Amino acid sequence: MARTPADLVGAEPAPAHHIEFDGRPVPALPGQTIAAALWAEGITAWRTTRVGGRPRGAFCGIGVCFDCLATVNGRPNQRTCLLPARPGDTVTTQEGHGRADLAV
Amino acid sequence: MPTSPSDPGPRGGAPYDLAVIGAGPAGLAAAVTAADLGLRCALVDAGPRAGGQFYRHPAPELGAAHPERLHHGWETFARLAARLDGHPRITHLPDRQVWTAGRRADGWRLHLTGHHQGPDAPPGEVLDAAAVLLATGAYERQLPFPGWTLPGVVTAGGAQAMLKSGLVLPGRRVVVAGSGPLLLAAASSLVTAGAAVPAVVEATDYLGYARGLKTLAANPAKLVEGAQHGAALLRHGVRLRRRSAVVEAHGTDRVTAVTVARLDRDWRPVPGTERRIACDAVAVGHGLVPQIELATELGADTRATPDGTVALAVDAEQRTSLPGLYAAGETCGVGGADLALAEGVLAAHAVAGRPAPAGARRRRDRRRAFAELMAAAHRPGTGWTGWLTPETDVCRCEEVTAARITEAVEELGARDARTVKLLTRAGMGWCQGRMCGPAVACLAGGPHPSHPPRPDSRPLACPVPLARLADLGEAEL
Ligand code: FES
Numbered sequence: 001m002a003r004t005p006a007d008l009v010g011a012e013p014a015p016a017h018h019i020e021f022d023g024r025p026v027p028a029l030p031g032q033t034i035a036a037a038l039w040a041e042g043i044t045a046w047r048t049t050r051v052g053g054r055p056r057g058a059f060c061g062i063g064v065c066f067d068c069l070a071t072v073n074g075r076p077n078q079r080t081c082l083l084p085a086r087p088g089d090t091v092t093t094q095e096g097h098g099r100a101d102l103a104v
Numbered sequence: 105m106p107t108s109p110s111d112p113g114p115r116g117g118a119p120y121d122l123a124v125i126g127a128g129p130a131g132l133a134a135a136v137t138a139a140d141l142g143l144r145c146a147l148v149d150a151g152p153r154a155g156g157q158f159y160r161h162p163a164p165e166l167g168a169a170h171p172e173r174l175h176h177g178w179e180t181f182a183r184l185a186a187r188l189d190g191h192p193r194i195t196h197l198p199d200r201q202v203w204t205a206g207r208r209a210d211g212w213r214l215h216l217t218g219h220h221q222g223p224d225a226p227p228g229e230v231l232d233a234a235a236v237l238l239a240t241g242a243y244e245r246q247l248p249f250p251g252w253t254l255p256g257v258v259t260a261g262g263a264q265a266m267l268k269s270g271l272v273l274p275g276r277r278v279v280v281a282g283s284g285p286l287l288l289a290a291a292s293s294l295v296t297a298g299a300a301v302p303a304v305v306e307a308t309d310y311l312g313y314a315r316g317l318k319t320l321a322a323n324p325a326k327l328v329e330g331a332q333h334g335a336a337l338l339r340h341g342v343r344l345r346r347r348s349a350v351v352e353a354h355g356t357d358r359v360t361a362v363t364v365a366r367l368d369r370d371w372r373p374v375p376g377t378e379r380r381i382a383c384d385a386v387a388v389g390h391g392l393v394p395q396i397e398l399a400t401e402l403g404a405d406t407r408a409t410p411d412g413t414v415a416l417a418v419d420a421e422q423r424t425s426l427p428g429l430y431a432a433g434e435t436c437g438v439g440g441a442d443l444a445l446a447e448g449v450l451a452a453h454a455v456a457g458r459p460a461p462a463g464a465r466r467r468r469d470r471r472r473a474f475a476e477l478m479a480a481a482h483r484p485g486t487g488w489t490g491w492l493t494p495e496t497d498v499c500r501c502e503e504v505t506a507a508r509i510t511e512a513v514e515e516l517g518a519r520d521a522r523t524v525k526l527l528t529r530a531g532m533g534w535c536q537g538r539m540c541g542p543a544v545a546c547l548a549g550g551p552h553p554s555h556p557p558r559p560d561s562r563p564l565a566c567p568v569p570l571a572r573l574a575d576l577g578e579a580e581l
Contacts, residue, residue: 003298005271010169011162029271031163036270044255044274044358044385051503055357057255058274059500059539061262062157063150064243066534067500081266084152084163 017087021046028085035061035068035081038091046070046080050096070094118211120146120195122455123233125202125214125398128156129441130433131239132184133448139193141456146231147188148197148216154188155181156241157261158441160268174268174293176329177441200229205236205398211428212236235428235455238399238416239448242392242434245413245542247282247488248506250496251353251362252388260290260389273299275385279362281305281350284391284482285330285440292336294387301342302381305364307371307390307488309347312481316473323474325442349373350386351491359386371485391482392438393542399435402426409437411479413542420465421454422447430455439475443468489547498547499540501533509547521545 006013016027019037028037035058038046045055047069059067063082070091072078076098080091122138124131127149135147147154155161159181162168172178188194200216207213211234244261251257258266258274260282266272277300280291291304313320320327337344345364351373352363366377394415400406405417405425415437422430432451433444446468453460492498494507512518512527521537521544524530530544531537537544 003296005174005267005273005297006166008173008297009162009171009271011271012167012169014165014167029166031165032270032272036266036272039266039270039272039274049503054253054503055255056253056500058258058266059262060243060259061265062243064535065259065500065539069534081262 017085019085019087019089019091021091022093026091032085033081034070034072034078034083034085034089034091037085038080045093046091047094048096053096069098071098118208118232118234120144120231120233122146122235122237122452123148123212123214123231124237124239125149126156126239126241126433127151127154127196127198128239128241128433128444129158129181130241130435130444130448130451131156131237132159132181132188133445134237134239134432134452135194135448136184136187136191137449137452138455139191140187141452141458143193143452143456145194146197146233147194148200148202148214148231150199150201152198154185154196154198157265158444160265162269162271166271168271171268174297176289176332180441180445197229197231202398205402207402208232210234235430237422237430237432237448237451237455238396238424238435239431239433239444240395240398240435242394242438243538244286244389245391245393246388246539247390247484247546248496248498248540248543249349249351249353249491250493251355251359252386253497253500254353254355254359255357256355256359256384257353257386257388260286260387261392263385263387264290264293267293267297271297273297273385274387275359275383276300277302277383278385278387279303279305279350279364279381279383280387281362281364282389282391283307283484284389285478286389286392288330288333288337290387290389291342292333295340295342296336299385301337301340302383303364304337304342304344305348305350306344306346307349307367307485308482310481313477315480316477319470319473319477322470326440326471326474348377349488349491350388351378353386354380359384362386365491367485368487369485370487372487372490390484390542391479392434393538394435394438396431396435399424399426399429399431402429404429404431407437409479410476411438411483413438413479421460422451423454437472437475438479439471443471443475446471484546486546498543499528499530499533499537501535501539502529502531504528504530504540506547509544513548518548521548524548 014030018025044057059065068081121143123146161171214231216229350362354361365373407417416431430451432447449464492506518524
């Protein structure tokens with residue numbers, strides 16, 4: 001039974017738009033967060049940790065854990081589980097503390 | 105300068121009679137009840153739409169014709185939402201968090217911030233109210249295990265939240281694991297939404313419930329709810345493994361399998377009982393932790409719950425120990441939506457100075473008894489630390505391993521979570537210990553019956569830009 005969440009609730013969403021994740025287009029439904037759009041594409045990691053360089057993605061889904069941080073439109077440390085995906089948003093994998101632009 | 109979302113009301117003094125923080129079941133019920141009783145209410149909520157985590161639902165653009173299929177008690181929410189909609193005495197302030205609060209001569213001043221702070225963020229807002237109701241709910245308790253930081257391992261509540269609001273799944277084959285009633289609810293929504301759930305892995309054996317037969321009998325609705333989840337799982341052939349735990353998640357870039365082991369009475373893994381289960385996601389949680397930092401920062405009294413968390417202490421009318429500060433729902437001890445609704449109604453009557461409706465009081469008492477029974481049944485056993493390896497990250501944010509925490513305790517003499525934090529940085533990262541706090545407290549030697557757990561202390565209830573702090577003179581508080 002190939003049921004999907006959208007089938008279950010009888011969703012008839014507005015047409016999908018696209019965001020860009022690390023240079024590739026990812027469809028997003030209006031009303032979805034960036035994290036939701038990435039999950040829908042089977043993407044579960046969009047950050048690497050500061051110490052071990054390990055991949056991370058959404059964990060708590062409600063804005064509490066900060067594991068879902070990414071750089072969105074050039075701004076680092078955005079909680080993608082809270083941030084609605086807007087047409088043309090560019091999301092890039094955030095490395096470490098996300099401040100690559102700040103040479104120290 | 106901070107601005108106020110409303111002008112002072114005609115009666116002078118605080119512009120609002122009641123500020124409700126949190127628009128989940130407790131806060132919603134309280135706001136509409138209080139407003140119907142004639143109070144001017146502000147309803148502040150972190151979400152874009154009212155409902156909280158329990159009634160979380162898709163954005164209108166997703167065009168869900170049947171959101172109720174992912175919910176229990178949706179009609180109740182629909183009725184509350186209709187009462188909220190356009191209520192002349194309620195100002196709904198979504199997408200905002202209260203980051204700090206202070207006492208004033210005539211009540212409380214709340215400081216609000218938006219979620220998506222940046223250069224173009226709106227200035228901070230303040231809101232004054234004669235009374236405040238804290239209905240901020242709870243977040244999930246996590247007990248770490250090797251591999252729990254792999255992508256694809258998510259919280260059970262997070263899997264549900266992303267499903268309810270974004271109509272997405274973390275993977276195709278999702279093992280659901282941990283302890284507590286949320287697991288059955290999460291597993292049943294995942295399977296009805298099309299995921300395969302190869303196993304629900306629950307650390308307790310449910311025998312704890314048998315000790316409270318009278319309490320169970322007085323709460324038939326809770327039993328029906330449990331039975332409905334159980335039936336959905338049976339229908340999809342989902343196997344419930346009791347007294348077992350996921351003791352390791354495998355994979356390099358994302359989870360590909362888990363190892364499940366049987367547990368003894370103290371939750372220690374029994375050697376030789378390990379089984380490997382293939383999956384591409386794990387939804388995990390060990391009960392819920394009341395979100396009460398605003399109130400504890402202000403000095404409100406707390407109590408220890410039977411499952412080892414800290415909740416606000418309230419009287420029969422939902423008053424905390426601080427004058428004018430009320431609490432309802434999970435902040436008073438986790439107990440589910442029905443209890444939260446009843447407590448919200450009771451709190452609203454107390455704030456309005458009206459006698460409590462007997463029905464709501466009866467429901468509150470019954471559901472509260474059930475909640476305490478449930479909490480006792482799912483209290484984590486001390487042996488869970490037996491599934492950690494020295495390399496297991498305990499603090500996800502700061503990547504602090506179990507070995508470093510053990511070293512702080514055994515070699516450096518740390519006796520509590522606070523000292524461990526200072527020595528290792530566990531709990532000092534972005535989430536401020538919300539993910540690792542309970543585990544670190546356990547590893548540091550508590551909670552112990554003779555040392556009730558200490559509430560976490562966080563001067564700020566959520567992250568705020570430094571500019572906000574700079575805006576805030578002493579006088580503001
Ligand atoms: S997934 Fe936890 S903050 Fe976004």
